Amino acid sequence: MATKTWHSLPEYQALRALMENGTTSQAAIRLGLSQSAVSRSIASLEERTGRMLFEREGGRLRPTDEAVQMNRRLDPLFAALDRIDGPPEVERETLRIVAPPTYAHRFLVHHIATFLTTNPHFHLSLEVASSEDVIRGILEERFDLGFTGVELSRDGVKLTLFRTSSAVCAMASDHPLAERDTIHPEDLNEQSLIAISHRHARRAQLENILHSCRSAPRIVAEVSTSIAAVDLAKEGLGVTVVNPFPVVQYRSDDMVFRPFASPIAYRSYIVSPEHRPTSRVARAFIRHLRLHTPKDVFSQKA
Structure with missing residues (x-):
């Protein structure tokens, strides 16, 4: 006989409560139901799935291997329900940065560390790539901000002058x-x-x-x-x-x-998508860089 294919949350709750509490009376108390309601849910689940989930021995119910396996598969479902019913999760805003090695290792790493220390609610990722890949990554929207010392203008990419210097x-x-x-x-x-x-x-x-x-x-x-x-x-x-x-x-x-x-003159640019608003975390990081990049006699801020 073909088994029915719909899902019943009350049946799963009855199975889980019975597995965790051992008796229909305790499961009923936990669920706020009658013992007969718990028993009907278990019988319906067995009929619907075509599996014997409990063996009845002298008025007692002993879970079968099928019941144990089904209960284990239900773990992700009930974990998801707990997250839905629980307090809302605070999602940290993420900033994805891409930069060539000189900017990444010798400049950005320090500023990322100080930025996250004072802004722990943000999350940053840093990718090291060539200047060409910086532009490509911004165009493909794989990154939110890039840094480059090469003026590679492309449609869809905005270059904001950050620093100027001489050789x-x-x-x-x-x-x-x-x-x-x-x-x-x-x-x-x-x-x-x-x-x-x-x-x-x-x-x-x-x-x-x-x-x-x-x-x-x-x-x-x-x-x-x-x-x-x-x-x-x-x-x-x-x-x-x-x-x-x-x-x-x-x-x-x-x-x-x-x-x-x-x-010989050099220009350092902040790279961002031209047609996408700058996110709050990106604005905060750019502001952090402008405030905390130390002065030196060889370069000037734009």
Whole structure:
């Protein structure tokens, strides 16, 4: 005979109460029903499912394995009902951030920590990606805010200027050029240079400047991030020309930074969706950054 397929919450409640309390009398007290009502619910459940859920021995009911398995499967249902009937859950607003390595590791991590310490009701996630993937992630709405030092304008993406800076030379404190107040392109002639890779537009700009001044440094290493360039310079490998923001804010004690006399300029942007309102948590985080980003002599806030 085919079994009936509807569901009956009172029947499930009777099963659960009987399993937890052991007797129909105790189950009836818990549910506020009569013993006969509990017994009818159990009989109806057995008939509807085609399973024997309790064995009757001398007026007592003993649950079968089928009853134990059904009761276990009912756990998620009653847990969900408890959440519905219980106090409302407070959902924390989430901010999804994406940024290249230099901004993520050397700038945002610290500010995320201080922001969440003072705003524990918010939740943040941070993804590290290339500048191209930052733009793509915002366009695809996988992230709410991005940070980039590359002006990659796209329809649907808003770039908000956050910081401006001019190029600096970074080197170890015992480097011969560290004694100078300003480094000129000619000063780099025959110096060991740690260069940013060619995929960055600033690399071609630097090469044009050096070529026009007939300055020919020896490129000893090429790296894709200013973090790596500055770290190699700290190891004494040579000098590097980089964007001082934000590396100068965490390396000023163990590195020497000198202005590089050139037209090379950098801009740091906050990236957001153009056609979507900025959320409350995003506005709060941007405000936190603007208030707590320390001043430095090489960059200026927009």
